[in-house]
Amino acid sequence: MGVTIKDVAKKAGVSIATVSMVVNDKAGHITPKTKRKVLDAIKELDYRPNFTARSLVRKASNTIGLLVPDITNPYFAELAKSLETALNQAGYITFLCNTFEESEREKRYVNELISRAVDGLIICGLTSLETTIFASLKERRIPYLILDNRFSAENFSIHADDFAGGELAAKHLIENGHTKTLFVGSQNHYINIEQRYQGFKSIMDKHKLETNYLDTELTRVGGQKIAETVFKMDITAVFCSNDLIAIGLYDAAAKQKLTIPGDLSIIGYDNITFTSIVKPHLTTIQQPIHMLAEKACYHLLQMIHTPDYFFYKEILPVSLVSRDSVAAQ
Amino acid sequence: MGVTIKDVAKKAGVSIATVSMVVNDKAGHITPKTKRKVLDAIKELDYRPNFTARSLVRKASNTIGLLVPDITNPYFAELAKSLETALNQAGYITFLCNTFEESEREKRYVNELISRAVDGLIICGLTSLETTIFASLKERRIPYLILDNRFSAENFSIHADDFAGGELAAKHLIENGHTKTLFVGSQNHYINIEQRYQGFKSIMDKHKLETNYLDTELTRVGGQKIAETVFKMDITAVFCSNDLIAIGLYDAAAKQKLTIPGDLSIIGYDNITFTSIVKPHLTTIQQPIHMLAEKACYHLLQMIHTPDYFFYKEILPVSLVSRDSVAAQ
Numbered sequence: 001m002g003v004t005i006k007d008v009a010k011k012a013g014v015s016i017a018t019v020s021m022v023v024n025d026k027a028g029h030i031t032p033k034t035k036r037k038v039l040d041a042i043k044e045l046d047y048r049p050n051f052t053a054r055s056l057v058r059k060a061s062n063t064i065g066l067l068v069p070d071i072t073n074p075y076f077a078e079l080a081k082s083l084e085t086a087l088n089q090a091g092y093i094t095f096l097c098n099t100f101e102e103s104e105r106e107k108r109y110v111n112e113l114i115s116r117a118v119d120g121l122i123i124c125g126l127t128s129l130e131t132t133i134f135a136s137l138k139e140r141r142i143p144y145l146i147l148d149n150r151f152s153a154e155n156f157s158i159h160a161d162d163f164a165g166g167e168l169a170a171k172h173l174i175e176n177g178h179t180k181t182l183f184v185g186s187q188n189h190y191i192n193i194e195q196r197y198q199g200f201k202s203i204m205d206k207h208k209l210e211t212n213y214l215d216t217e218l219t220r221v222g223g224q225k226i227a228e229t230v231f232k233m234d235i236t237a238v239f240c241s242n243d244l245i246a247i248g249l250y251d252a253a254a255k256q257k258l259t260i261p262g263d264l265s266i267i268g269y270d271n272i273t274f275t276s277i278v279k280p281h282l283t284t285i286q287q288p289i290h291m292l293a294e295k296a297c298y299h300l301l302q303m304i305h306t307p308d309y310f311f312y313k314e315i316l317p318v319s320l321v322s323r324d325s326v327a328a329q
Numbered sequence: 330m331g332v333t334i335k336d337v338a339k340k341a342g343v344s345i346a347t348v349s350m351v352v353n354d355k356a357g358h359i360t361p362k363t364k365r366k367v368l369d370a371i372k373e374l375d376y377r378p379n380f381t382a383r384s385l386v387r388k389a390s391n392t393i394g395l396l397v398p399d400i401t402n403p404y405f406a407e408l409a410k411s412l413e414t415a416l417n418q419a420g421y422i423t424f425l426c427n428t429f430e431e432s433e434r435e436k437r438y439v440n441e442l443i444s445r446a447v448d449g450l451i452i453c454g455l456t457s458l459e460t461t462i463f464a465s466l467k468e469r470r471i472p473y474l475i476l477d478n479r480f481s482a483e484n485f486s487i488h489a490d491d492f493a494g495g496e497l498a499a500k501h502l503i504e505n506g507h508t509k510t511l512f513v514g515s516q517n518h519y520i521n522i523e524q525r526y527q528g529f530k531s532i533m534d535k536h537k538l539e540t541n542y543l544d545t546e547l548t549r550v551g552g553q554k555i556a557e558t559v560f561k562m563d564i565t566a567v568f569c570s571n572d573l574i575a576i577g578l579y580d581a582a583a584k585q586k587l588t589i590p591g592d593l594s595i596i597g598y599d600n601i602t603f604t605s606i607v608k609p610h611l612t613t614i615q616q617p618i619h620m621l622a623e624k625a626c627y628h629l630l631q632m633i634h635t636p637d638y639f640f641y642k643e644i645l646p647v648s649l650v651s652r653d654s655v656a657a658q
Contacts, residue, residue: 074401
């Protein structure tokens with residue numbers, strides 16, 4: 001016999017209702033600590049919640065909805081292409097929806113995709129913290145997973161190790177003698193970008209170094225907009241939360257005859273294809289795009305085909321790609 | 330009373346059946362000259378074919394399907410974003426479908442979009458010359474238009490003036506003293522790219538200059554792949570049919586310590602955002618992305634809302650963006 005919800009409750013030392021709430025992401029009144037205990041018990045016992053009803057209600061349409069925040073960011077274009085390739089091999093076609101980081105549009109897309117009977121959804125970079133989106137998906141028993149960006153209350157998520165990415169960037173700067181640094185984050189407070197900052201800061205803290213913080217749009221224009229402020233700061237290095245912002249700083253530096261990395265060292269994030277075109281080639285944190293896509297495809301198909309399939313989250317490794325945009329101090 | 334099909338036939342000096350065939354794109358047995366006469370008569374008389382039945386059959390779903398060949402090409406990412414913005418303002422959401430230049434996938438997407446009751450389709454860069462796709466859209470009276478790439482037999486198309494783009498590139502090279510040139514086209518024989526070549530060649534012909542021709546993939550890798558061949562040719566300048574190919578040549582040139590434009594002048598096509606990042610900044614032909622998107626949105630909405638709406642094609646202007654990748658000989 002399989003493991004039951006009772007076993008999990010016993011192991012975690014909580015009530016069955018609590019386990020149920022965690023599994024169904026209705027964790028509003030549960031402390032992170034309790035949640036952690038439940039998730040650990042689920043993992044240890046290899047408990048698989050019974051979602052059977054899910055597969056009984058719907059017919060297969062062989063289509064998947066994919067929400068991305070900005071398709072003109074080459075990172076999301078590459079990710080979308082990888083996902084589409086993987087899903088196509090599995091016999092699915094993908095409707096790609098560009099949400100422009102607008103929660104209103106995210107909601108409309110999800111509703112439209114639901115009414116068009118998609119078999120599943122992959123949601124990247126959702127800005128809306130409203131759980132109504134997830135609630136209506138659950139109600140209709142449409143499998144979905146959160147890719148790249150995520151919310152702490154969500155099961156079924158896949159992302160790269162953003163905290164480790166921030167640590168790698170900080171270590172690289174410290175190894176190169178930088179003590180006055182800046183982190184550039186996003187105006188939309190994505191959790192993955194917050195994690196990059198936390199990782200970065202944790203290493204700086206260890207070395208008793210302060211670090212500055214700025215927000216901007218996650219675009220090339222976003223980088224150009226903050227350049228003036230950045231160039232006036234008493235810093236020697238910037239860690240940008242994506243490559244496009246770094247490229248925007250390159251643009252502004254060229255205009256002001258500042259040299260990179262002579263006047264300012266820069267690290268990006270994502271390793272989009274154009275990081276090896278800019279001069280100097282941009283040092284950056286590589287996200288495992290193909291692995292993210294493969295894992296997402298694998299788990300989503302399991303969720304579609306196996307009624308009781310459950311996974312908590314997958315965290316994939318990142319790496320530093322050292323090129324020419326960081327100078328030794 | 331409005332103009333009738335009889336008036337058009339009389340004006341063009343052809344039968345009513347011939348006019349009907351042109352209007353319904355069943356122009357298989359009609360010579361281009363006859364077709365031209367019919368289209369001129371339609372325009373002169375402002376004739377509007379009666380497509381009333383179209384709007385009676387279907388309910389509005391407020392969704393549009395958009396097919397693009399490669400979302401990782403920043404040109405198509407920008408175009409998709411512009412289209413989505415324009416359509417969203419008009420109250421529509423867009424399902425973006427990435428066809429990877431595979432005709433099998435194009436057909437699947439169109440069928441899926443049909444079965445999901447989209448109100449209209451915008452089709453970019455279709456590789457499939459099979460008219461079955463268009464036939465099934467017509468049968469179901471789903472309005473669609475061809476954007477960017479197109480087929481000579483199609484009405485309802487919008488594209489930039491590719492022939493003029495080719496001419497501009499050729500004139501620019503000749504003005505800079507280049508007599509030994511190369512055109513790089515696509516392995517998939519898109520008509521728009523063929524037109525760029527024809528425009529380029531027409532100017533070279535006028536100056537009694539020969540030009541070389543090569544095909545490759547329309548990607549950065551496509552440029553890298555042909556680089557060795559290109560660098561061995563007895564030429565001083567290359568006109569690439571898109572910017573990504575040009576960037577691929579930049580990559581290979583850097584590896585082989587060739588300088589651009591010292592050793593080789595290069596012109597791209599599209600003016601994607603990264604042309605102003607590469608060093609030297611890439612001289613290229615600018616496509617009017619926002620205008621293409623606005624026109625496409627305008628016409629498609631007319632087609633959806635006005636049963637008898639008809640337009641033949643719109644050709645939008647291109648321009649040369651002269652930067653640093655062409656040297657005077």
